[in-house]
Amino acid sequence: MTTIIRTNSDNEDFISLVKLLDEDLRIRDGEEHSFFAQYNTIDTIQHVVVVYQDNLAIGCGALKAYEDDIVEIKRMFVLPNLRGNGIASQILSELENWASELSFRLCILETGIKQPEAIRLYQKNDYQLIPNYGQYRNVKSSVCFEKKIKANTRMS
Numbered sequence: 001m002t003t004i005i006r007t008n009s010d011n012e013d014f015i016s017l018v019k020l021l022d023e024d025l026r027i028r029d030g031e032e033h034s035f036f037a038q039y040n041t042i043d044t045i046q047h048v049v050v051v052y053q054d055n056l057a058i059g060c061g062a063l064k065a066y067e068d069d070i071v072e073i074k075r076m077f078v079l080p081n082l083r084g085n086g087i088a089s090q091i092l093s094e095l096e097n098w099a100s101e102l103s104f105r106l107c108i109l110e111t112g113i114k115q116p117e118a119i120r121l122y123q124k125n126d127y128q129l130i131p132n133y134g135q136y137r138n139v140k141s142s143v144c145f146e147k148k149i150k151a152n153t154r155m156s
Helices: 012-037 087-101 116-124
Strands: 002-007 047-053 056-067 070-078 106-112 128-130 142-148
Touching: 002 087, 012 047, 012 056, 012 070, 047 087, 056 087, 070 087, 087 106, 087 116, 106 116, 116 142
Parallel strands: 070 106
Antiparallel strands: 002 047, 047 056, 056 070, 106 142, 128 142
16 A cells, blocks of 8 residues: 655655665766756755655655746655656646645756656656756757646645
């Protein structure tokens, strides 16, 4: 049974999973890793999702405000031995729901051409390919996506 919690970047399980993610990306990105790493710090991320299976942290993802009504999906990761079981889609769905509750209307993200499974995940979850944005604009190894979501303001 899996459980999803909402937390922030101080969560120890999130920090541990991100370390595993960075190890994987260091290998995949090679010489480009330090360029990407500067945009993937987690110290100020306030919206983090961690998935647990039998009290073991198995996956994570995060939201980072990009513009007033645009949020960026960051730090998506699932333990390698558990990939292919829909966990990443669960994380993405929870992040989209949270983004909607926070009144964002659009989710954007960047992944790399050396991460074909991530590209398939986003395509499967109705993300559309867009021109590279921001710091990724002229980066040939980056692939950027977006998905429109319905902003859902919560009543207090």
